Amino acid sequence: MSDDKKGQVTDTGHVWDGNLRELANDPPRWWMISFYASLIWVAVYFILYPSIPTLHGYTKGILGWTQIKEYKKELQEIEEIRAPYENKLKGMTPAAVLADRELTSYTINAAKVLFGDRCAACHGAGGAGNPGFPVLADDDWLYGGTLDDIQESITNGRQGMMPSFGSQLSAQEIDTLTDFVLALSQGKGDSVPAGKALFDEAGCSGCHGPDGKGMHMMGSANLTDGIWRFVAKDQRESVKYTITHGVNDGSDPKTRQAIMPSFKDKLAPTDITKLTVYVHELGGGQ
Ligand code: HEC
Ligand code: HEC
Known part of the structure; x- marks a missing residue:
């Protein structure tokens, strides 16, 4: 030093x-x-x-480097990795994709991003559901959980329809039906015999089935499993509201809205295939 x-x-x-x-x-x-x-x-x-x-x-420098060129080059590299998979996916059914393990894992990764962009706003991250929007990650399906059902839901959309009963039934009848539906969800339907009879008379069983288990063809919710399509803190009020105002019933301004948009014109067919596989593999596919 x-x-x-x-x-x-x-x-x-x-x-x-x-x-x-x-x-x-x-x-x-x-x-x-x-x-x-x-x-x-x-x-x-x-x-x-x-x-x-x-x-x-x-000042541009003699190499001609720009950030855009660098970005485009990286994008092209990614496209080159994806191209063989994307080409293979064209024209494949979701079932055929699922039979190919490598393609399935590519598909699920690609679909995660798509789902985040196009579906998660309504269905929640990973299909976990949001108030008013069904959970896609469980095995409780309104319209069915087969690959075909899921593909149909995404392609053409869904719109369950239940009429509003507020003007057809008395307040007391609606109360009785509400008690019955809540009992049914706990497997105790028989404990409200008046409700059970009314369920048939008012036409509920025509859509929800005589046992209340719902029908996939029309998306009528299963009323026996304790999984609610319209969840609320006060589930009794929620059930009563649904019976009173119905679902997607244009004649009742207070009706519940439940519209799954159609993605036929918004997504490429391969993207719909990817999302079908993804939703099916979220846990509840049949
Ligand atoms: C604007 C909100 C919204 C968006 C966006 C949306 N959905 Fe839906 N989806 C719904 C609603 C509401 C329902 C239930 C329809 C009903 O109750 O009749 C539904 C139903 C479904 C069903 C049927 C569920 C069952 O239980 O049978 C599937 C599958 C589905 N959506 C997948 C998707 C996928 C995949 C995307 C993204 C491409 C998507 N949805 C985007 C609102 C949406
Ligand atoms: C025309 C067919 C139809 C009739 C008749 C009908 N429902 Fe429904 N109901 C549906 C559909 C479809 C849904 C599911 C709507 C959706 O999610 O898009 C539903 C949903 C419900 C729900 C909500 C369930 C939940 O998980 O939150 C209840 C409760 C219910 N219905 C009770 C009844 C009762 C009680 C009657 C008779 C007074 C009845 N329904 C008559 C079609 C019908």
């Missing part, structure tokens, strides 16, 4: 607090080397790459 005894080292002449001198030693050698190296680096970078903004653009 340098010797700083008084008089032997030049100083800048600045003295603080009576005895603190500012010395004028040369910077260390390694520091100077790095300093000159970085100057050279700046010059080389300036020659090769875009660097300094000018009034009407920027």
Whole structure:
């Protein structure tokens, strides 16, 4: 280290607090080397790459590098990896995809992104459901959980229809039916015999089936499994509301809205295939 005894080292002449001198030693050698190296680096970078903004653009550098070109190159590399899979997927049925393990894993990864973009706003991340929108990750299906059912749901959309009963039934009848439906969901339908009779008389069983298990053909919810299509803190109020105002019944302004849009014109056929496989593999596919 340098010797700083008084008089032997030049100083800048600045003295603080009576005895603190500012010395004028040369910077260390390694520091100077790095300093000159970085100057050279700046010059080389300036020659090769875009660097300094000018009034009407920027200095371009002799390599012609731009961020857009770099991005396009990376995109092309990704497309090249995807192309064989995408070509293979064309014209394949979801069942054929599922029979090919490598293709299935590619498909599920690609569909995750698609699902996030196009479906998760309604159905929740990973199909976990949202209030008013059905869970896709369980094995409780309105319209069925086979590959064909799921593909049909996505392609052409779904719109369950239940008439509003508020003007057809008395308040007391609606109460009785509500009690019956809640009992049914706990496997105790027989404990409300008046409701059971009314369920047939009012025509509920025509859509929900005589045992209340629902029919996939019309998406009438299964009322016996305790999994609610319209979940609420007060489930009794929710059931009563559904019976009173129906679902997608245009004649009742307070009716519940339940529309699954059609994706026929919004997604490529291979994307629908991918999403069908993905939803099927979320856990509840049949
Ligand atoms: C605007 C909201 C919305 C979007 C976006 C949406 N869905 Fe739906 N989806 C619904 C509703 C509501 C239902 C239930 C329809 C009913 O109750 O009759 C449904 C039903 C379904 C069903 C049938 C579920 C069953 O239990 O049978 C499937 C499968 C489905 N959606 C998949 C998808 C996929 C895949 C996407 C993305 C491409 C998607 N949905 C996008 C609202 C949406
Ligand atoms: C024309 C057919 C039809 C008739 C008649 C009908 N329903 Fe429904 N019901 C449906 C459909 C379809 C759904 C599911 C709507 C959806 O999710 O899109 C539904 C849903 C429900 C729900 C909501 C279930 C849940 O999980 O939140 C209840 C409760 C219900 N119905 C009770 C009844 C009762 C009680 C009657 C008789 C008074 C009745 N329904 C008559 C078709 C019908």
